Amino acid sequence: MVVSEDPQPVMEGDAASKKAAKKAAKAAEKQQKKAEHKAASSQQQQTEEPDFSAGLYGVRKLIQSSGEFADRVYTDVRDLAVGLDGKEVWVRARLQTSRAKGKQCFAVLRQTSSTVQMLVSVCEERRVSKQMVKFVGSITKESILDVRATVVKTASPIESCTVKNVELVVSEVWTVSAAKPQLPLQIEDAARPEISDDPEALKIRVNQDTRLDNRVLDLRTPANQAIFRIEAGVCRLFRDILTQRGFVEIHTPKIISAASEGGANVFTVSYFKGAAYLAQSPQLYKQMAIAADFDKVFTVGAVFRAEDSNTHRHLTEFVGLDLEMAFKNHYHEVVDTIGQTFTDIFRGLRDQFAIEIAVVGQQYRVEPFKFLDPPLRLEFPQAVQMLKEAGVTIGEEDDLSTPDEKLLGRLVRAKYDTDFYILDKYPLAVRPFYTMPDPNNPKWSNSYDMFMRGEEILSGAQRIHDPDFLTERAKHHAIDISKIAAYIESFRLGCPPHAGGGIGMERVVMLYLGLDNIRKTSMFPRDPKRITP
């Protein structure tokens, strides 16, 4: 419980909060019954002594758009400030915590990430009765309330709330939507910092499955409110930057007739009387859009991978930020565009989401993300050299293993002071058949990966746009030409040289913030073991 401004602050453990929850449950049940009896509950309470707060508290009638209270103006919690001192306001917010003690009830109201303290204390003049205080003390946590209150400047800042210099002295309280008494997790537990001076606090953890099973509650933590706003920012920046550079947004189908990449790792769909597949990538469609003269395209949408990978960075469904671009002479025209897009995204996040990044940092260890402008571009042999110097045994045409990539990220960071870099010119042997070979050295290819904090977040290449050469390369890879005939055919209509890449959105957000699991940056993650909620 985060009610340190409460006259008698108590740090509750699990047992205590269960007890409290039970108590609250009972109270709430009682209150519910009462409310039911009294219908709109605006009549006098059935208590021994007369209730001079009657009509000023209770359960608000289901908001069904009756036209009632049409001219009531609500103030946002984040706007409560000393400028409103002495003013009366209506606030709609959740009850985060409450503690009734005799004639007083202290509580914290929360609206998205903003919190404010409220005080309900018996006062005949303000028509706040004992019964009303009791009612407020019985409201279940996470219920949504309508509160009429006077904004009052506090003597000293309330450190546990985001609104520190004022509190709300309440005159009217109505439950708009009641939460059930026994919540499957407590917001204050789910929001607890990973680092804390209090070793006891660190023991109370909400494990990931509990979080995800109860995602509606989990998403209410300040860190999650911030993470998904940052995520929306990544998508917006990606689109805006590319639109400004003349890219056209397209939409590619998710239901496809053939598994273009050989049929492995692809989900099958029953399609009327036949079968279809879920697209593992929009690549073919982006390339078709290029062949169809759209010149520069991007698409944001679901990508599906039927990989049974249960790791911190794999999802079976994720959001792909994909782009493809025709170029004139050299695929570096595209690499530079993508690199600059990332730099612009990082700058945008840093400048526009400083508050959200700080909020995430209050719960998780967030190291500021470092980047260079223009971004660093290394060639594959340089990376191999750096790894060899660090003692890694690696052949010059081997692909990088995941640990190699992580190590390389640290080496690059130490040497170049950047968390983002481009690794260019991968060995031809480790890339897909459609990758354009390097014209000067058949060992290398015109392909690249991009990394954030040592993890791959984009893979891309110049694609072969010549149908005969593409056929030759496919044969070299022992690919059944008949199965990719449509793909090859699409280059027989005239197609400009082009390159592109696909970005895993959730990875970008995870790695930008330095989080340890991709499930923290997918609102409703899908993995081999989870398709709910």
Added chain:
Amino acid sequence: MVVSEDPQPVMEGDAASKKAAKKAAKAAEKQQKKAEHKAASSQQQQTEEPDFSAGLYGVRKLIQSSGEFADRVYTDVRDLAVGLDGKEVWVRARLQTSRAKGKQCFAVLRQTSSTVQMLVSVCEERRVSKQMVKFVGSITKESILDVRATVVKTASPIESCTVKNVELVVSEVWTVSAAKPQLPLQIEDAARPEISDDPEALKIRVNQDTRLDNRVLDLRTPANQAIFRIEAGVCRLFRDILTQRGFVEIHTPKIISAASEGGANVFTVSYFKGAAYLAQSPQLYKQMAIAADFDKVFTVGAVFRAEDSNTHRHLTEFVGLDLEMAFKNHYHEVVDTIGQTFTDIFRGLRDQFAIEIAVVGQQYRVEPFKFLDPPLRLEFPQAVQMLKEAGVTIGEEDDLSTPDEKLLGRLVRAKYDTDFYILDKYPLAVRPFYTMPDPNNPKWSNSYDMFMRGEEILSGAQRIHDPDFLTERAKHHAIDISKIAAYIESFRLGCPPHAGGGIGMERVVMLYLGLDNIRKTSMFPRDPKRITP
């Protein structure tokens, strides 16, 4: 063929163009063979007389990013103008049409939607040989060329090109990517206006399946280039307008564990050892985001409907523009927001896409889209009244049939001069169980559809946010409560009153432009009979 500036203009029919295609095919084959023999083809041609153009034409070596021609600057076709008169430029564009005649070859180059005439004529001074003119005449239509040319002011405007006041007098021509000789459809046929003074021209039609089977070619028409840029605009405007109003973009899973709307019309997916479904709507997830304090959310993404509907306006996969919003007292707060969003989108399209709209209008009958600000909102009984007055037999609690909707659109247009309107307060009986009933009259509900040119493009409602009332309504609809337990449960954690809706993006674009088929506004449409390309 659109080469009316050719000295001897010929309007070719199908037979003629087949013949021409065959001829071109032969020539191209010959040329290809030649090119192969000569590798980079920059050597002297093997003809009787010496070729003084040697090294100035041929097939350009596959662009493999060798670093060659790194400093060559290309001019976009749309930028060719009298200001460049006399200047030499490089242009990369497609050969749209060509006609060689003796010592001259007239051709049209196209880059996205811009076209320019080019002239290759024998001229010793400019080192253009007979052989070079012949080569250009043999290049297959839709091939991509690199052309070095002098910009020359024309004596009279070239009406058949978008660049009217200059043409290109060519000194160098290279094939960058050759199209195959026999194209499955001709761009000029696919681009032919629906209305024409020439009855012969109207007979040459490319039917829709041919278009869709060869979408890469079909998408190259000016109308399609414009349609999908307008479509990108609709998405951008939708997102920008809502972001400015404080909405947060979210991403909802497409793979779901249960078919929330009863299991009809849902695609099944094999999910590892189990089964899953493709989401028919992001509604549940939008509502969860509202319950999770995101307040106002939108999402843009694929939506799947396993309906065997083979109509002009149904797709099995489409792009949903979905939004959901918590409100304080009345769902009209949401209706007004959605209505204003539409008005802002319409205004944005009109102001930012005037050129593209005009281009679409050159091929299709496009009536300007009319809208009011604020938009018109009618109540259902008013609509029934209007229909009755027009002679339709309809009960006051009946849903509108599709013909009724179309008629109503015409009646509304005649009476209010708008192609967009909101129809509010649908009969409760015709809406899903989660729809909030009207508090004042149990016959109606807090739900609405929105229409463009008499067709529904959005359906939405205030959702019931009270779990007990929701259960009651589900029972009333004879829905198995156990199957929607998770949905109902999500409202037991405190949820604000909210409303929202889902928009079919392709429908918005189709109806804004007044097109007759949704397959014209889906880049790669999916219907019960089509999952390719």
